[in-house]
Amino acid sequence: MKHIVVLTGAGMSAESGIKTFRDADGLWEGHDVMEVASPQGFEANPELVLEFYNQRRRQLFEVKPNAAHKALADLESEYKVTIITQNVDDLHERAGSSTVVHLHGELLKARSTFDENDVVEWKTDLILGDLCNKGHQMRPHIVWFGEAVPMIEKAIAICETADILLIIGTSMQVYPAASLMHYVTPNTPTYYIDPKPNLDSSKQVTVISEPATTGIKKWIELLSK
Structure with missing residues (x-):
């Protein structure tokens, strides 16, 4: 075969x-990609990044x-x-x-900020305070720029x-x-x-x-x- x-x-x-990754103006859903798709962006404004991916995740349930x-x-x-x-x-x-x-990576998974191999299924919104078993913040299971x-x-x-x-x-x-x-x-x-x-x-x-x-x-x- x-x-x-x-x-x-x-x-x-x-x-x-x-939507495709970036619009013609270089923005992704109105955001500079480095704000929402880099470790530096997550460190600077984790709530923005988490909500950005929450919106992407919600959209998945609306498409086929x-x-x-x-x-x-x-x-x-x-x-x-x-x-x-x-x-x-x-x-x-x-x-x-x-x-x-x-x-x-995958939108329907999340991983620990402490251990990148600690990956779990995640189909709901991910917010600050969602922690792994060892007490560390969870993040989207997405490969960001620079990773x-x-x-x-x-x-x-x-x-x-x-x-x-x-x-x-x-x-x-x-x-x-x-x-x-x-x-x-x-x-x-x-x-x-x-x-x-x-x-x-x-x-x-x-x-x-x-x-x-x-x-x-x-x-x-x-x-x-």
Whole structure:
């Protein structure tokens, strides 16, 4: 069974109604990203940061997986499919995908500010005073700017086993995630779906300049030929 490795970014969930990471002006929901997505921002104003992610978490319960999420889940009937996502939502899982690696954390989890390995499920608002078992403040289980990406080594190892690489809805400009495509073996067929692609077609890379839901239909047609 061939192994399809899928790298997904914000464009994957955009058609479900989840906003992409940054607007054109560089702001995220009206905030400078360093205010709400860095250890320094959390230290300076933890209440702002917690409420920012509370709003993101609440939004998750108002959206549903789109046709592209479901199409990837359906592929598991014919292929081994591993999804490596930069997204912190759970839409891949809700669509039925069984193997999902979250590079940048998960909105529906929280972790201790004392022990990064103390991670728990969290589906309600997170506020000051919510403490881990050792008495330390809990924080969103999100990889912020300036923090290590703990799942990157696992993601690299997965990419090294890919028979086919599919990239959907990511700018390919956020590192280390953007480097993952370089870990597939030489000549691995690679497909890039994005309405504003930052890669050019080549002998190895096929670019489909469309949103995720329509682009994945065209890709599946190519796959079946």
